[in-house]
Amino acid sequence: MTDEEILAIADPMWDELVKYSNKGQYGKFIRNFSYNLLLGLNEVEVGKQFAKSELARNLSEDRDFLGLIRRGEHVTVLYRQRSKKKEGEWLGRMVLGFEDGKVKIFGASIF
Numbered sequence: 732m733t734d735e736e737i738l739a740i741a742d743p744m745w746d747e748l749v750k751y752s753n754k755g756q757y758g759k760f761i762r763n764f765s766y767n768l769l770l771g772l773n774e775v776e777v778g779k780q781f782a783k784s785e786l787a788r789n790l791s792e793d794r795d796f797l798g799l800i801r802r803g804e805h806v807t808v809l810y811r812q813r814s815k816k817k818e819g820e821w822l823g824r825m826v827l828g829f830e831d832g833k834v835k836i837f838g839a840s841i842f
Contacts, residue, residue: 741825744825744827747759748836752788752790763834766835785814787841789816789817790813791813791814794810794813794823795811797811797822807827808827809822812841821841823840824841825838
């Protein structure tokens, strides 16, 4: 896939992560996660962190695409992410790949 084709899929997926993170809608937040990622999550602990994180609940909808890293069957999409309440910038990372013929999220983080 070209960079443009990847971004046409990745940008709306990232935007959904930000939207549902801000709303605290954990079930919708994880709906595009891969099966293996879901298996590896401790939903109770992740849910607690998700609910208590000021950053995770106040992400700016504005983001800057920084680049792609291709690795085997997966591609990592990097974004510059900002907060509505905290000064500064964070690195957003989302790992995409195919599962059962559909693009799924194999990893996502902001740090």
